[in-house]
Amino acid sequence: MSLIDSVSLPRSFRLPRVDGLIQWIVPLAIIAIWQVASVTGFVPTRVLPAPSDVLLAGWKLLLSGELVRNIWVSFWRASIGFLIGGSIGFAFGLANGLSQLSAKLTDTTLQMVRNVPHLALIPLVILWFGIDESAKLFLVALGVFFPIYLNTLHGIRTVDPQLIEMGRIYGMTDGELFRRVIFPGALPSIFVGIRFALGIMWLTLIVAETIAASSGLGYMAMQAREFMLIDVVVLSILIYALLGKLADSASRVLERATLSWHPAFQKR
Amino acid sequence: MQTALRTSLSETELASRASFAPHARIVREERPQQAIGLPLSIRGLRKSFGSNEVLRGIDLHIPAGQFVAIVGKSGCGKSTLLRLIAGLEKANAGSISFGQDVQAEDIRVMFQEPRLLPWARVLANVEVGLGRDRASADAHARAERALTEVGLADKRDQWPSVLSGGQKQRVALGRALVSRPRVLAFDEPLGALDALTRISMQRLLERVWRDQGFTAILVTHDVAEAVALADRVLVIEEGRIAHDVVVNAGRPRERGSAELASLEASILSHLLSAEDRT
Numbered sequence A: 001m002s003l004i005d006s007v008s009l010p011r012s013f014r015l016p017r018v019d020g021l022i023q024w025i026v027p028l029a030i031i032a033i034w035q036v037a038s039v040t041g042f043v044p045t046r047v048l049p050a051p052s053d054v055l056l057a058g059w060k061l062l063l064s065g066e067l068v069r070n071i072w073v074s075f076w077r078a079s080i081g082f083l084i085g086g087s088i089g090f091a092f093g094l095a096n097g098l099s100q101l102s103a104k105l106t107d108t109t110l111q112m113v114r115n116v117p118h119l120a121l122i123p124l125v126i127l128w129f130g131i132d133e134s135a136k137l138f139l140v141a142l143g144v145f146f147p148i149y150l151n152t153l154h155g156i157r158t159v160d161p162q163l164i165e166m167g168r169i170y171g172m173t174d175g176e177l178f179r180r181v182i183f184p185g186a187l188p189s190i191f192v193g194i195r196f197a198l199g200i201m202w203l204t205l206i207v208a209e210t211i212a213a214s215s216g217l218g219y220m221a222m223q224a225r226e227f228m229l230i231d232v233v234v235l236s237i238l239i240y241a242l243l244g245k246l247a248d249s250a251s252r253v254l255e256r257a258t259l260s261w262h263p264a265f266q267k268r
Numbered sequence B: 001m002q003t004a005l006r007t008s009l010s011e012t013e014l015a016s017r018a019s020f021a022p023h024a025r026i027v028r029e030e031r032p033q034q035a036i037g038l039p040l041s042i043r044g045l046r047k048s049f050g051s052n053e054v055l056r057g058i059d060l061h062i063p064a065g066q067f068v069a070i071v072g073k074s075g076c077g078k079s080t081l082l083r084l085i086a087g088l089e090k091a092n093a094g095s096i097s098f099g100q101d102v103q104a105e106d107i108r109v110m111f112q113e114p115r116l117l118p119w120a121r122v123l124a125n126v127e128v129g130l131g132r133d134r135a136s137a138d139a140h141a142r143a144e145r146a147l148t149e150v151g152l153a154d155k156r157d158q159w160p161s162v163l164s165g166g167q168k169q170r171v172a173l174g175r176a177l178v179s180r181p182r183v184l185a186f187d188e189p190l191g192a193l194d195a196l197t198r199i200s201m202q203r204l205l206e207r208v209w210r211d212q213g214f215t216a217i218l219v220t221h222d223v224a225e226a227v228a229l230a231d232r233v234l235v236i237e238e239g240r241i242a243h244d245v246v247v248n249a250g251r252p253r254e255r256g257s258a259e260l261a262s263l264e265a266s267i268l269s270h271l272l273s274a275e276d277r278t
């Protein structure tokens, strides 16, 4: 069905269950083709193990408890790093969006630091923290900081000045003005920052765990590589993809719930 | 001039107001009738932006409850005058007085853009207009009453984005009215609306003004609108009030009557001759 069709069809004529399932057709087909290609030997299992083998490897690791432990460690690092970097970025975004003085004081410095790719700091971070937890948290927090900072700042700066004037005319205090006008106005942009940050969060963690860690999904993948366990390597990659998708979906749900006023999120 | 004006008001205006509309009484209960409209006196008002001298000495008296329209070519300082009256700009010289101490809630402005909060439902947007009374127990009831007055009671739980341009402007009017203002300033509030919606909005403006008796100051670029609504039309030229025209037609006014048409033509000729001189 083309885009035009789906847009012009009235809601009542669409089958909602088909709508939900349709997105899974392509991934399922790919897995099916992959399975057939492996079983028939078209793709050698040294290059790419069959999906069934990956599933089996996952099952074994699940039984040994290793899988859950590594996922948990990675999930924990991602969340804590995100919370730390996100809150600092949000705080700077607020401060610099609301106060000229604060912006003059810190914005230029932050924009300069932004131009350093944070993954380039890995050698330095290892020297500072070793392969300790704090190294991973630091890198994730640093990676997450900028998209949240920049989008919070942008969101606040682009709030309609006419609305702010309206709020003042109607006697809103500074606190009310922030709560009722500025923050809701900046929220769509803040969500853009969160979605960017979630992507960077996983990327940073994969790299950091692959290079310097003794636990976590990235570490699990590197260990498996040393023992030539290609099914576990593929499994780790797929789990990363799944976690990334989950984080994105969670942020979408949150976005839909808080931005229900936005025309883009209204049910027609 | 001033006395002529006042008699024209007291004879035609007060008589027609007293006999008007049933819901007028409900509205007046909140404030004693004599306390509604405020008179406005402006003396020697000047305003410049940098070297651009926009207002060069405005002298003006508006009696309580009068409906005044301000016209003039684009950029002549109509909005600036209105913003000064509403306290949104500071004058370089001169004074504006309302004859007594006023509170923020007494003076309201409505702009060409509705300026509704997109993330607040219609009712909550109207409640914004209560100013410091927002948190009071009867805030909901008062906002609902204001919504009813502008004919949108059934939209109270909608998001602004689903309303039409005219409906948004009516919500903005409800928000301006909810605090029972004593002076209401309009800056081309109907400028962005289509012809039919404009006419129904003009009727609504006239009706709420007659119901509530606030002093109305309407900036418009539409001379027909000015003569249809106002008791008095001011023409601004070169930073001063160049013409002060009394509209004596009775209310409710008959649109397109010969009387209004000839007034409109004479005001337009003032404006056009000013255009020719520059």
Ligand SMILES: Nc1ncnc2c1ncn2[C@@H]1O[C@H](COP(=O)(O)OP(=O)(O)O)[C@@H](O)[C@H]1O
Residues within 6 Å of the ligand: B049, B052, B054, B072, B073, B074, B075, B076, B077, B078, B079, B080, B081
């Ligand atoms: N905030 C401002 N800063 C600088 N110039 C302004 C400002 N507001 C208005 N002006 C200037 O003042 C003049 C009158 O503007 P305005 O009152 O908006 O005119 P009108 O509403 O009659 O079209 C214009 O030349 C405009 O450029």
Ligand SMILES: [Mg+2]
Residues within 6 Å of the ligand: B078, B079, B080
């Ligand atoms: Mg203007």
